[in-house]
Amino acid sequence: MEDTILSIEGIHKQFDTVKALDGVSIDVRRGEFLTLLGPSGCGKTTLLRIIAGLEHPDEGRILLNGQDVTDWEPNRREVNTVFQNYALFPHMNVERNISYGLRLRKVPKEEAHRRVEEMLELVQLAGFGQRMPSQLSGGQRQRVAIARALVCQPAVLLLDEPLGALDLQLRRQMQTELKSLQKRLGITFVYITHDQEEALNMSDRIGILHNGRLEQLGTPDDIYERPITRFAAQFIGQSNMVEAQVLDQDPDGLLTLRYAGGTIKAKGQAQPGELLTLSVRTERVKYGKDTRYGFDLSGTVKAHTYTGGMLRTTLLLPDGQELTVSGMGGSDERVAVGTQVHIQWDPACSAIVERREPGEKA
Amino acid sequence: MKKRKSSGKALSLGALPMLLWTLVFVAIPLLYILWMSFMKRSATWGVVAQFTLDSYQKILSPTYLKVFAQSMWVALLTTLFTLLLGYPFAYFTAKLPRRARSAVLMLLVVPFWTNSLVRIYGWMILLRSQGVLNNLFLSLGLIDQPLKMLYTFGSVLIGMIYALIPFMILSIYSSVEKMDWSLVEAARDLGASAWRAFFTVTLPQTAPGIMAGCVLVFVPSVGLFFISDLMGGAKTVLLGNLIRNELLTARDWPTGAALSMVMMILSMGMIALYKRLAGDKSLEGLL
Numbered sequence: 001m002e003d004t005i006l007s008i009e010g011i012h013k014q015f016d017t018v019k020a021l022d023g024v025s026i027d028v029r030r031g032e033f034l035t036l037l038g039p040s041g042c043g044k045t046t047l048l049r050i051i052a053g054l055e056h057p058d059e060g061r062i063l064l065n066g067q068d069v070t071d072w073e074p075n076r077r078e079v080n081t082v083f084q085n086y087a088l089f090p091h092m093n094v095e096r097n098i099s100y101g102l103r104l105r106k107v108p109k110e111e112a113h114r115r116v117e118e119m120l121e122l123v124q125l126a127g128f129g130q131r132m133p134s135q136l137s138g139g140q141r142q143r144v145a146i147a148r149a150l151v152c153q154p155a156v157l158l159l160d161e162p163l164g165a166l167d168l169q170l171r172r173q174m175q176t177e178l179k180s181l182q183k184r185l186g187i188t189f190v191y192i193t194h195d196q197e198e199a200l201n202m203s204d205r206i207g208i209l210h211n212g213r214l215e216q217l218g219t220p221d222d223i224y225e226r227p228i229t230r231f232a233a234q235f236i237g238q239s240n241m242v243e244a245q246v247l248d249q250d251p252d253g254l255l256t257l258r259y260a261g262g263t264i265k266a267k268g269q270a271q272p273g274e275l276l277t278l279s280v281r282t283e284r285v286k287y288g289k290d291t292r293y294g295f296d297l298s299g300t301v302k303a304h305t306y307t308g309g310m311l312r313t314t315l316l317l318p319d320g321q322e323l324t325v326s327g328m329g330g331s332d333e334r335v336a337v338g339t340q341v342h343i344q345w346d347p348a349c350s351a352i353v354e355r356r357e358p359g360e361k362a
Numbered sequence: 363m364k365k366r367k368s369s370g371k372a373l374s375l376g377a378l379p380m381l382l383w384t385l386v387f388v389a390i391p392l393l394y395i396l397w398m399s400f401m402k403r404s405a406t407w408g409v410v411a412q413f414t415l416d417s418y419q420k421i422l423s424p425t426y427l428k429v430f431a432q433s434m435w436v437a438l439l440t441t442l443f444t445l446l447l448g449y450p451f452a453y454f455t456a457k458l459p460r461r462a463r464s465a466v467l468m469l470l471v472v473p474f475w476t477n478s479l480v481r482i483y484g485w486m487i488l489l490r491s492q493g494v495l496n497n498l499f500l501s502l503g504l505i506d507q508p509l510k511m512l513y514t515f516g517s518v519l520i521g522m523i524y525a526l527i528p529f530m531i532l533s534i535y536s537s538v539e540k541m542d543w544s545l546v547e548a549a550r551d552l553g554a555s556a557w558r559a560f561f562t563v564t565l566p567q568t569a570p571g572i573m574a575g576c577v578l579v580f581v582p583s584v585g586l587f588f589i590s591d592l593m594g595g596a597k598t599v600l601l602g603n604l605i606r607n608e609l610l611t612a613r614d615w616p617t618g619a620a621l622s623m624v625m626m627i628l629s630m631g632m633i634a635l636y637k638r639l640a641g642d643k644s645l646e647g648l649l
Contacts, residue, residue: 218636
């Protein structure tokens with residue numbers, strides 16, 4: 001692909017007995033905001049450090065602008081990192097911190113000064129040049145770290161949970177600022193976080209890492225609406241995992257499946273007899289007096305949990321399984337606990353995350 | 363790092379034991395020596411309580427001034443060499459795995475459990491003309507004549523460096539160990555070569571340890587006398603030797619006291635100079 005700026009090719013990395021990365025490949029497009037999302041220990045920081053050149057992979061290659069940089073020292077690579085703890089030089093003031101990379105590149109003093117001022121303007125810290133890092137708040141340090149990395153005009157900017165240390169309100173604000181900064185500058189961002197909300201609202205694409213493997217790579221919509229693995233479905237948002245057996249493949253692309261003593265419909269292709277695990281987002285599940293979408297599934301309302309904006313309802317199915325439903329709160333009308341209801345959801349809104357042949361163990 | 367509050371404010375009660383301790387063990391003995399340095403020499407023992415500047419006049423003579431200069435020179439060289447040798451040692455020790463690290467530090471400290479005189483005699487056995495090194499070189503045919511290694515300026519310097527280098531290493535080690543290595547990674551990431559990152563980040567970050575080490579080596583090296591006595595023959599006379607001679611051999615207590623005062627002032631001057639050069643935080647490594 002011609003617009004690929006960074007290729008991560010089959011990266012393996014082992015630390016002692018722990019496999020940190022197990023064959024990860026991603027092509028990062030020029031100018032995109034790519035987020036690597038995963039729980040702690042999934043290998044995302046290791047991957048970032050390998051891109052930056054701070055770690056060497058056991059196997060695999062890193063290509064930057066089509067050039068193999070796997071064996072390059074970090075200082076030769078056209079990438080810069082915003083570190084999780086910011087790693088500002090405590091013995092230099094803000095201006096000297098930001099101009100550090102420019103001084104190494106022997107940028108003339110006048111020009112360096114101008115670019116530092118521009119950067120300070122950009123991250124809304126104009127006039128802070130003479131402060132020491134210890135005199136700044138967490139959010140301000142974070143901006144300095146971004147300015148210091150951006151001033152070198154890297155091909156790719158790597159960000160290692162840059163908002164992790166900030167409180168929630170500041171984090172929301174910085175998310176918006178970072179996103180608009182990235183749009184304005186058009187620099188490729190590779191962003192690491194374990195916060196799904198952050199990932200969903202900032203990214204062009206998200207890669208979900210789990211146990212050193214890439215589970216799924218796609219747009220936020222893909223990732224949320226069409227998870228392809230059980231982990232991806234469970235890590236982001238709230239899902240019901242529905243284990244059902246295929247009864248029939250309808251000609252219109254719908255499957256009829258047996259589930260909890262009833263039948264349900266799902267979009268997809270499968271052989272009769274196959275066991276599928278479907279991910280159904282809790283907000284997609286509907287219940288009431290009517291039957292729709294060709295479903296024949298009933299259950300009883302077991303409990304409601306009210307959390308202000310949201311009402312979470314637990315439904316009990318005939319075979320003892322439970323389904324979680326989330327709906328809008330703010331209404332006084334609630335179906336009484338113990339009521340018998342019909343349950344259904346739009347068959348297009350479930351995603352197949354696992355399949356097994358009949359008889360195959362889970 | 364927080365700035366300490368100015369000590370001008372009312373002292374809390376908790377500081378009282380410290381104050382008392384300082385008064386009894388530091389201030390009073392010092393004042394006594396200061397007083398003694400302005401007294402007249404007694405013909406037999408101690409001093410005669412009569413004010414005079416004789417002692418200070420005496421030590422302004424060229425002979426004494428030459429010893430001052432020599433002492434300062436030796437102390438400076440000792441500090442420089444312990445720094446040059448100690449820094450890489452401390453640096454790589456701090457980067458070792460935990461277990462190896464404590465083993466190395468242990469080896470560094472163990473010799474302190476034996477008498478320093480014994481250790482200096484060890485060096486003498488190594489260096490003297492019929493000593494271990496000379497015999498080795500002779501038998502290897504590297505030299506025809508035994509080299510004169512002991513009783514030289516160089517051997518005094520070796521002894522000093524040997525005796526004082528642990529202070530340098532331990533000070534720097536504690537600084538390097540506290541080092542935030544992500545700063546070095548940040549420097550490398552921003553385009554610094556490994557050496558550049560060392561000089562622009564690691565060195566400034568470990569400066570408190572370097573400063574502390576320099577003070578801890580420089581100050582005692584002005585006053586150490588037994589090393590120059592044993593390893594320098596009678597040729598290298600340092601300030602420490604002079605004070606010892608005045609007090610114990612010549613029994614000229616006022617001159618010994620005056621020399622001690624001068625030595626103290628010189629040392630304090632050096633510390634003040636360090637502080638000037640390195641800023642306020644330079645001595646933090648000592649604490």
